[in-house]
């Protein structure tokens with residue numbers, strides 16, 4: 384029973400020559416009826432969006448919602464978990480007016496209205512990565528999931544709507560992201576050092592996360608480490624209090640959580656931290672950003688410098704050799720699916736993470752068995768009455 388939509392849509396269409404308000408804009412687009420329903424479930428959100436100015440709404444199409452509700456992520460959002468759903472919707476609202484023409488091939492990290500500390504510990508709001516790839520505009524979210532703009536620049540009185548083909552993934556905590564990204568050595572080492580809670584609940588962090596190959600390359604040095612030594616090494620990979628996306632990394636020295644210095648070098652499109660190269664930048668997490676690197680950093684070797692011309696760097700632990708890392712990784716669950724590959728850097732051929740298959744969307748609340756589909760179906764009934 385769609386008469387209510389149809390009559391309102393007809394009214395809105397009649398006024399199409401002028402810029403419409405948000406509700407009229409959403410209702411006038413046949414691909415956005417689901418979003419209209421869901422936002423209407425949250426009267427306070429709807430009111431604040433309707434009265435806001437200078438915002439950009441990334442509006443998932445009906446097809447995007449259908450796919451989301453069928454995904455494990457969609458099903459994992461609890462039936463009654465209105466805060467989770469409100470958080471997801473808030474993440475789709477950018478602070479500022481961003482027409483497609485303002486989005487460049489160099490990624491920008493745009494703050495959203497997702498501020499609820501249960502879902503984001505990023506000062507100023509969790510961000511999305513906006514990047515132009517060829518002729519399309521892409522938004523990368525948690526777990527490097529990508530959403531493509533299918534209809535750009537729909538103006539409304541408070542700003543702009545871009546219709547996207549996939550619901551954004553709210554960035555997850557560091558430990559879960561590490562698991563899903565196949566960084567099981569990092570996940571295992573954090574567990575062994577008992578750092579998971581401290582790191583996941585910190586605010587505004589940047590993590591340089593070595594991939595498993597990096598740990599394997601120094602495997603012989605890992606077996607004899609005390610917990611204190613392992614902790615010191617891990618804390619040397621974290622910058623506490625700064626979220627440094629690729630857009631802000633520059634030649635500089637920064638202080639890691641253990642108090643020692645890290646040297647950042649930006650050279651010809653590549654980013655190095657000490658002698659390690661960033662191989663997958665900008666994996667957004669609930670409290671900041673993770674950059675995957677190809678070498679484990681050594682707090683006792685802070686002067687390790689890169690050789691940007693070389694394709695691989697020597698290890699930062701003198702005398703270490705390759706050995707199994709099963710002891711670190713064995714307790715870590717296998718990813719349910721692999722994360723995205725991230726955008727291809729402008730003018731470069733990327734050497735991204737080995738993962739390839741589709742992005743694993745997931746939500747912070749993964750416990751409820753009943754899907755959001757039930758709630759949203761209820762919304763449809765409620766709205767149509």
Ligand SMILES: *[C@@H]1O[C@H](CO)[C@@H](O)[C@H](O)[C@H]1NC(C)=O
Nearest residue numbers: 394395398404405406407433
């Ligand atoms: C939006 O515009 C429609 C059509 O002009 C109007 O009926 C509605 O009251 C407006 N809504 C708000 C919140 O201003």
Ligand SMILES: *[C@@H]1O[C@H](CO)[C@@H](O)[C@H](O)[C@H]1NC(C)=O
Nearest residue numbers: 411412413414444533534546
């Ligand atoms: C709805 O989405 C489809 C598929 O992306 C597209 O072909 C169509 O033009 C869209 N319709 C509107 C009104 O935007």
Ligand SMILES: *[C@@H]1O[C@H](CO)[C@@H](O)[C@H](O)[C@H]1NC(C)=O
Nearest residue numbers: 461462463464751752753754
């Ligand atoms: C939703 O909340 C209602 C009322 O609090 C409760 O009766 C119902 O069991 C809850 N449903 C689920 C799936 O948690």
Ligand SMILES: *[C@@H]1O[C@H](CO)[C@@H](O)[C@H](O)[C@H]1NC(C)=O
Nearest residue numbers: 478479494495496498507508
């Ligand atoms: C939007 O950004 C401006 C700064 O550019 C800030 O003052 C404002 O608080 C932000 N709004 C929200 C809702 O986060």
Ligand SMILES: *[C@@H]1O[C@H](CO)[C@@H](O)[C@H](O)[C@H]1NC(C)=O
Nearest residue numbers: 436437438477478479480494
């Ligand atoms: C719109 O928001 C952006 C980002 O917060 C801000 O830089 C800009 O000044 C705002 N513009 C207006 C007209 O408020």
Ligand SMILES: *[C@@H]1O[C@H](CO)[C@@H](O)[C@H](O)[C@H]1NC(C)=O
Nearest residue numbers: 500501502503504583584669
């Ligand atoms: C944000 O930090 C608070 C306080 O440390 C913590 O309780 C909360 O779980 C964190 N949020 C996320 C999404 O990790």
Ligand SMILES: *[C@@H]1O[C@H](CO)[C@@H](O)[C@H](O)[C@H]1NC(C)=O
Nearest residue numbers: 402480482536537538539543
């Ligand atoms: C949308 O607004 C921008 C200015 O923000 C304007 O340049 C553009 O022409 C408008 N587009 C439409 C279709 O009205």
Ligand SMILES: *[C@@H]1O[C@H](CO)[C@@H](O)[C@H](O)[C@H]1NC(C)=O
Nearest residue numbers: 581582584585586623624640
């Ligand atoms: C990060 O820094 C803040 C402020 O200095 C401090 O309160 C917090 O304990 C630090 N977090 C960790 C995990 O060290």
Ligand SMILES: *[C@@H]1O[C@H](CO)[C@@H](O)[C@H](O)[C@H]1NC(C)=O
Nearest residue numbers: 602603604605606607702703
């Ligand atoms: C680890 O300890 C064993 C036994 O004490 C020793 O033989 C080995 O050389 C040590 N390995 C490293 C890398 O220090």
Ligand SMILES: *[C@@H]1O[C@H](CO)[C@@H](O)[C@H](O)[C@H]1NC(C)=O
Nearest residue numbers: 633634635647648649650651
């Ligand atoms: C950073 O420093 C290196 C030398 O250490 C230099 O080659 C490079 O051009 C610098 N990068 C920038 C962006 O200035």
Ligand SMILES: *[C@@H]1O[C@H](CO)[C@@H](O)[C@H](O)[C@H]1NC(C)=O
Nearest residue numbers: 529723724725726740741742
């Ligand atoms: C973008 O998302 C689609 C669908 O989830 C996936 O197949 C594709 O690999 C992703 N692309 C990148 C560059 O991550």
Ligand SMILES: *[C@@H]1O[C@H](CO)[C@@H](O)[C@H](O)[C@H]1NC(C)=O
Nearest residue numbers: 416417420445759760762763
């Ligand atoms: C979502 O959109 C589909 C059409 O794609 C429609 O059949 C369904 O009723 C909509 N659901 C809601 C809750 O608006």
